[in-house]
Structures are given as C-alpha cells and as structure tokens.
Amino acid sequence: MEKSAFIAIVGRANVGKSSLLNCVLGQKVAIVSNKPQTTRTRIMGVKTLDETQIVYIDTPGFHKPKNRLGERMMDSVAQGLSDVDAVTLVVEACPKFKLDKEDMPKAEIALIEEIRRRRLKAILCINKVDLLVDKSDLLEVISAYTSLYDFEAVIPVSAKTGDGVDCLLSEQLKYAKESPHFFADDEVTDQADSVMVTEMIREKMLHLLDKEIPHGVAVGLERFFERDTVNGEPIIEAEATIYCERDSHKGIIIGKGGAMLKKIGSLARADIEEFFGCKCNLKLWVKVKEDWRNRDGLIRSFGLDNK
Ligand SMILES: Nc1nc2c(ncn2[C@@H]2O[C@H](COP(=O)(O)OP(=O)(O)OP(=O)(O)O)[C@@H](O)[C@H]2O)c(=O)[nH]1
Numbered sequence: 001m002e003k004s005a006f007i008a009i010v011g012r013a014n015v016g017k018s019s020l021l022n023c024v025l026g027q028k029v030a031i032v033s034n035k036p037q038t039t040r041t042r043i044m045g046v047k048t049l050d051e052t053q054i055v056y057i058d059t060p061g062f063h064k065p066k067n068r069l070g071e072r073m074m075d076s077v078a079q080g081l082s083d084v085d086a087v088t089l090v091v092e093a094c095p096k097f098k099l100d101k102e103d104m105p106k107a108e109i110a111l112i113e114e115i116r117r118r119r120l121k122a123i124l125c126i127n128k129v130d131l132l133v134d135k136s137d138l139l140e141v142i143s144a145y146t147s148l149y150d151f152e153a154v155i156p157v158s159a160k161t162g163d164g165v166d167c168l169l170s171e172q173l174k175y176a177k178e179s180p181h182f183f184a185d186d187e188v189t190d191q192a193d194s195v196m197v198t199e200m201i202r203e204k205m206l207h208l209l210d211k212e213i214p215h216g217v218a219v220g221l222e223r224f225f226e227r228d229t230v231n232g233e234p235i236i237e238a239e240a241t242i243y244c245e246r247d248s249h250k251g252i253i254i255g256k257g258g259a260m261l262k263k264i265g266s267l268a269r270a271d272i273e274e275f276f277g278c279k280c281n282l283k284l285w286v287k288v289k290e291d292w293r294n295r296d297g298l299i300r301s302f303g304l305d306n307k
C-alpha cells in the first residue's frame, strides 16, 4: 500500500532549513549559504523509503518583505504551508536573541502565529546543536518555543553532523497517509535541471561576494544541452547570464581581469559536474537590470514568482 506525506520546512532565514533538507535526502538539492534569504522559491525534495514517499517543501526564510521579490518569497511560504500534512518549524539551538517573546524576532513569532491560524500539526526542529557548548541550554530553547505552540514533537538535530536527523525522519513518517506517490521513486527534486544549474551559480556568488551584491543577482540560462565528445563521453554545454542591479556591482562580479567571474564559474562547474555526473563547459556573462527585484515582469522571467 503506497503512502505519502507532504511536509513543509519553514523558519526564519539562515536557521538551516535547506541544509536540513539536503541532509535528510543525502543529496544536495537546495543551495545553502551563511547569508539570509538564500532560498527564493519553494523547493520540493523527495525521499522515498519503500512504500512511503515524503515530499518536503523547503521555503524561503520568513521575513518582512522589503521589495517585490521579498513579497513573492513570502507568497512561496504561504503556498508551502497550504495542503501539507505537517510542518517542520526549524529554529536555532543557540539563538542570537533573548528567548522571551519581546526579544524573539518578529518574523519568528509571526510565523508561529501563521501556523496556529492554519491549525497545522507542527514538529519543532532545533537545528545546529553541534554549536551548543552547554547542552543544558537546550532546555531553555525548548521551553521558550513550546510555550508558544503545542508542538507534536520536539527534535534537536544538527544538519551539519547529521545528529538527530533519523529521529526527525521517523517523526515525519508518522504523517504519511495512504495515497499514490506523487513523484517517481528515484526522483529527488521538482526543480528542472536548468534551475539546478542557475542555482549552483547563484550559490557561488552568495559564498564569494559580500553584502547586498549576491542578494541583487539573478541567473538566467541562455543555453543548456548535453552532447557527446569525440571519445563518446557526454558533456554539458551551458551558458548563463548573471543579472545584477548596478554597474558597480557588475565590476565586482567580474573582478580584476575577470578573476572573480572565473572563480564563480569554476566552482559552479565543479558542482554541476558532480550533480550531473559528467563534464561541463560553462560560460558566464554579466548584465545590469536596474531594480529588477521590484519589477514583476523580470521577477517572472527569472522564474521567481512562486510558480
Ligand atoms: N554549525 C552548523 N551550521 C549549520 C547547520 N545547519 C546549517 N548550518 C549553516 O547555517 C547557514 C544557513 O544554512 P541554510 O541551510 O542556507 O539556511 P536556510 O534556513 O535554508 O536559509 P534561507 O534559505 O536563507 O532561509 C549555512 O552557513 C549553513 O552551513 C548545523 O546544523 N550546524
């Protein structure tokens, strides 16, 4: 008898939602960085264990939007919360704020209110326990969050070391209901190959560039196909344009003598080759599209309008 569960992964930016998804799947499907607002759309990750299939919905970090793109990102969270069997609220084991309601980030409180309003079954997942120096601090975190909502379960984990992740998975499996599988059993994500490529390029910019610059970039794929080399080996030919918001940003992305763009390209190429299991030729261009994060047409053309 086939069973399925849809589980949304929600939380403030940077708490490790996408890292957790990758860890549970045992494969990287969502890009990760130490900068907030890394994830921009809903990303499905699929885990099939014999007859049970869990479809995870990774969502952008919950925040108060500052531009149109941010509004669309919050639409993605709202859609991620609709029609799920349960939600996993991810928080940090070592929060950088006091744990009383006055000091907790407003976004986190608002998200918990949204979960309450929708009367969702919620698992509290306390991530980054590897950073805890004194394990007893965890009790304080647990009591602060459980005083705000009646969670079905509280599970401390580390997406970095994998600690506790099995426990989280067994809890999530409880929400599986009799239903046909929505994805083929060997599928891991709903993202098209072309999106995986542009996301890998964007991730390298999040890692290599500072402050506002990586938040203001979008990547469009110009060409993407596989061909056989003369020795009959497959090779991916990809060409992408990086759109940024200002000329000064364009200069920084290209770097002195093209050094930065080269670095972005070679790191992204390594990831693309690993994901697709074959060689890749990657060509990158940089263009300016002023204020694109407030232009609906451009947001749509970059595929960021929460499909
Ligand atoms: N030490 C430690 N770091 C972690 C852990 N999980 C995630 N991180 C780090 O936390 C940062 C944020 O991780 P992401 O997975 O991108 O976080 P996110 O919640 O998806 O962020 P947004 O997409 O921006 O909302 C990255 O630098 C990760 O390497 C963990 O268990 N331990």
Ligand SMILES: [Mg+2]
Pocket (backbone or CB within 6 Å): 017, 018, 019, 030, 031, 032, 038, 039, 059, 060, 061
């Ligand atoms: Mg993310």
